[in-house]
Amino acid sequence: MTEQAPHPMTPQDCLVAIMVAVSASDETIRTAELVKIQSAVNMLPVFADYDIDRINRVSSVVFDLFEQEDGLDALFGLTRENLPERLYETAYALACDVAAADGNLAETELRLLEEIRYELNVDRLHAAAIERGARARHVV
Numbered sequence: 121m122t123e124q125a126p127h128p129m130t131p132q133d134c135l136v137a138i139m140v141a142v143s144a145s146d147e148t149i150r151t152a153e154l155v156k157i158q159s160a161v162n163m164l165p166v167f168a169d170y171d172i173d174r175i176n177r178v179s180s181v182v183f184d185l186f187e188q189e190d191g192l193d194a195l196f197g198l199t200r201e202n203l204p205e206r207l208y209e210t211a212y213a214l215a216c217d218v219a220a221a222d223g224n225l226a227e228t229e230l231r232l233l234e235e236i237r238y239e240l241n242v243d244r245l246h247a248a249a250i251e252r253g254a255r256a257r258h259v260v
Contacts, residue, residue: 132170133178134203136161138211138236140175140182141195142218146226156221160214166207196239208240212247216254223260 129137139160143153161167161175185191203211215236219229237247 129202145232152222220258
């Protein structure tokens with residue numbers, strides 16, 4: 121018998137992976153960031169049929185990739201392969217929300233957001249609007 125290949129990441133898995141990556145980018149996963157991820161998965165229509173138990177599996181994949189030398193490139197490869205282009209701006213918006221959730225943007229988070237913007241080919245003007253919206257939602 122042949123072994124069946126594991127099911128690829130779903131588009132929702134990719135969105136979760138991007139959020140987890142942003143949260144982990146500064147090597148400190150804060151409660152506010154976890155709450156933001158959980159809230160997004162619970163509330164947004166794109167996650168309507170998503171099995172919330174997959175968050176742990178996806179998080180493990182992200183952490184494993186971050187331990188590898190080219191892990192970030194692999195994460196972007198998985199994302200481009202499994203996330204429809206129509207959700208690229210959604211991924212960037214979710215990444216910005218997670219980065220802004222704790223009220224502090226570390227340099228590593230800013231660099232990762234820039235990389236996400238580049239890798240997902242998010243138009244600079246659209247990115248600025250998304251960033252401004254995230255900033256407005258998280259101001260204290």
